Amino acid sequence: MRLEDFIARYSFLDERKAQRFIEFLNGDWKSCTKKMENFFSTFGKEGVMVGVLKKLCGSIEDGWLIPWIEKFNLNSKVPIPGDLHVHSNWSDGMDDIETIVRRAIGIGFKYIAITDHTLLNKGRVQMDVEKFFKRNEKIDEIQSRYKGIKILKGVEIDVNEDGSLDYPDDVLKECDFVIGAVHFDYGRGDEFRLHLMEMIAMNENVDGICHPLDGFKKVDDETMDRILDISERYSKPLELNLFPSRLSQNLLLVRSSRGRRVKFYFGTDSHSVKHLEFIFFSKMLDVEFLEIEPQLKRK
Numbered sequence: 001m002r003l004e005d006f007i008a009r010y011s012f013l014d015e016r017k018a019q020r021f022i023e024f025l026n027g028d029w030k031s032c033t034k035k036m037e038n039f040f041s042t043f044g045k046e047g048v049m050v051g052v053l054k055k056l057c058g059s060i061e062d063g064w065l066i067p068w069i070e071k072f073n074l075n076s077k078v079p080i081p082g083d084l085h086v087h088s089n090w091s092d093g094m095d096d097i098e099t100i101v102r103r104a105i106g107i108g109f110k111y112i113a114i115t116d117h118t119l120l121n122k123g124r125v126q127m128d129v130e131k132f133f134k135r136n137e138k139i140d141e142i143q144s145r146y147k148g149i150k151i152l153k154g155v156e157i158d159v160n161e162d163g164s165l166d167y168p169d170d171v172l173k174e175c176d177f178v179i180g181a182v183h184f185d186y187g188r189g190d191e192f193r194l195h196l197m198e199m200i201a202m203n204e205n206v207d208g209i210c211h212p213l214d215g216f217k218k219v220d221d222e223t224m225d226r227i228l229d230i231s232e233r234y235s236k237p238l239e240l241n242l243f244p245s246r247l248s249q250n251l252l253l254v255r256s257s258r259g260r261r262v263k264f265y266f267g268t269d270s271h272s273v274k275h276l277e278f279i280f281f282s283k284m285l286d287v288e289f290l291e292i293e294p295q296l297k298r299k
């Protein structure tokens, strides 16, 4: 697609903005703040950028980002060697694990964590313990046929109102990568949400806290400090979630964490193989990402 066609298609972008968007995707993001601030001075507030991305994501059906990068001769080398937050059709993802693995290899990933939802609470069970073990057998079988990628047996674990996690510890120990999510505050508000986040972080089997800013009614400096405190206190990395609707959260997290010992990992939160390409949005953020090697300790 030529730049003119692109502009015609996305009429909300004038030539200067379209050019900047391309530079943004192709950038060498050594200085996160400066580049991001330049970006926002072009595109307006963070919410506007999310709107732009949503529009892009909603407008091109299948695997839009890489073809688009290739058409503009942008750098299509994958910026991060793996994706640590992916859903398969063993929970609410659309695709089976083998389809995901093939696409992940195509993108250039060296590892991928299949982190299906548990969601045993709220009557929306997605993967109970029995199903979890069946899925893992399937992963072993697929892994035996694909040598170029490490498939991590992961789970996106939910926390119950009493602070317990959806799976018992001896089951969580069977995982290669566990991310914990507070999807519900049980109608009890932000303070309780922070408490639940701490309950997740305290569990020694949890490797990271996913979409940490989701669900808060108010994210002010104090809330942010308390989230970062939890991450530091229990040495649990926070997720930089690359789903377009959450990109602005990442900027906030990275900015607020300056001078702290908070670590991050990247995940696309893919619910379809199309979403794996969101890994390219990691180029927006210049942070040290969590290397996967420590997570292979259970092997």
Ligand SMILES: [Zn+2]
Binding pocket: 156, 181, 183, 210, 211
């Ligand atoms: Zn989630």
Ligand SMILES: [Zn+2]
Binding pocket: 085, 087, 156, 269
């Ligand atoms: Zn998820």
